[in-house]
Amino acid sequence: MQVRKFRITDAVFERSPGQDAEVFAGNVIDQRHGGPVTIGFGRYGPDQSIDELLAVHDTMVVLEGRLTVSTSRVTVTAGPGEIVYMPQGEKVTIRSHEQGAVTAYVTYPHWQEAQG
Amino acid sequence: MQVRKFRITDAVFERSPGQDAEVFAGNVIDQRHGGPVTIGFGRYGPDQSIDELLAVHDTMVVLEGRLTVSTSRVTVTAGPGEIVYMPQGEKVTIRSHEQGAVTAYVTYPHWQEAQG
Numbered sequence: 001m002q003v004r005k006f007r008i009t010d011a012v013f014e015r016s017p018g019q020d021a022e023v024f025a026g027n028v029i030d031q032r033h034g035g036p037v038t039i040g041f042g043r044y045g046p047d048q049s050i051d052e053l054l055a056v057h058d059t060m061v062v063l064e065g066r067l068t069v070s071t072s073r074v075t076v077t078a079g080p081g082e083i084v085y086m087p088q089g090e091k092v093t094i095r096s097h098e099q100g101a102v103t104a105y106v107t108y109p110h111w112q113e114a115q116g
Numbered sequence: 117m118q119v120r121k122f123r124i125t126d127a128v129f130e131r132s133p134g135q136d137a138e139v140f141a142g143n144v145i146d147q148r149h150g151g152p153v154t155i156g157f158g159r160y161g162p163d164q165s166i167d168e169l170l171a172v173h174d175t176m177v178v179l180e181g182r183l184t185v186s187t188s189r190v191t192v193t194a195g196p197g198e199i200v201y202m203p204q205g206e207k208v209t210i211r212s213h214e215q216g217a218v219t220a221y222v223t224y225p226h227w228q229e230a231q232g
Contacts (some may be wrong), residue, residue, distance in 0.1 A: 037173060084121050104199055
């Protein structure tokens with residue numbers, strides 16, 4: 001593998017697994033490439049909400065819009081240029097606001113393998 | 117560990133190790149927190165250049181400005197909202213342009229431990 005650059009138009013978006021919300025993920029690097037991390041872009045429609053039990057360590061960088069991430073213990077809201085770190089094992093609700101959101105994400109290990 | 121949110125003002129910037137360029141890194145999550153990845157923000161002054169032999173897998177999200185990453189085989193340039201993936205073992209030159217740059221990064225494993 002060598003150095004690679006990705007823009008959002010390189011991602012093929014699929015609906016977030018097990019969800020019917022307007023939340024889409026598009027991997028650009030994953031288990032098919034032989035490295036340890038999955039990298040991709042996320043796209044959230046306006047006022048969407050998904051619940052996830054995190055099978056992997058997930059780092060999200062907000063590129064556009066805002067997201068609110070809640071657990072039973074904490075709620076954080078992030079906008080453009082801000083990072084949300086979601087450790088493996090956490091049960092989170094991720095909510096977008098009226099303008100939707102775009103993210104970049106890095107997971108360790110690969111989320112598609114961890115989901116089984 | 118629980119869900120956490122970071123903005124660039126949470127980072128304590130230090131000069132990129134072994135360099136005298138105006139390139140600074142500020143971890144917000146690293147080996148001290150017990151997880152598998154290091155997360156942080158990078159700041160590049162105008163027209164700076166650093167050479168690195170990558171001891172870790174490094175994912176960079178450009179937040180502001182532009183960066184050009186070159187190896188002996190490939191050159192890529194990334195702007196806001198774009199991702200550069202730099203696999204472990206690659207020898208890279210990272211150059212900023214006239215407006216400098218700000219990045220978010222995720223490394224696996226921890227870069228400060230890999231540098232020894």
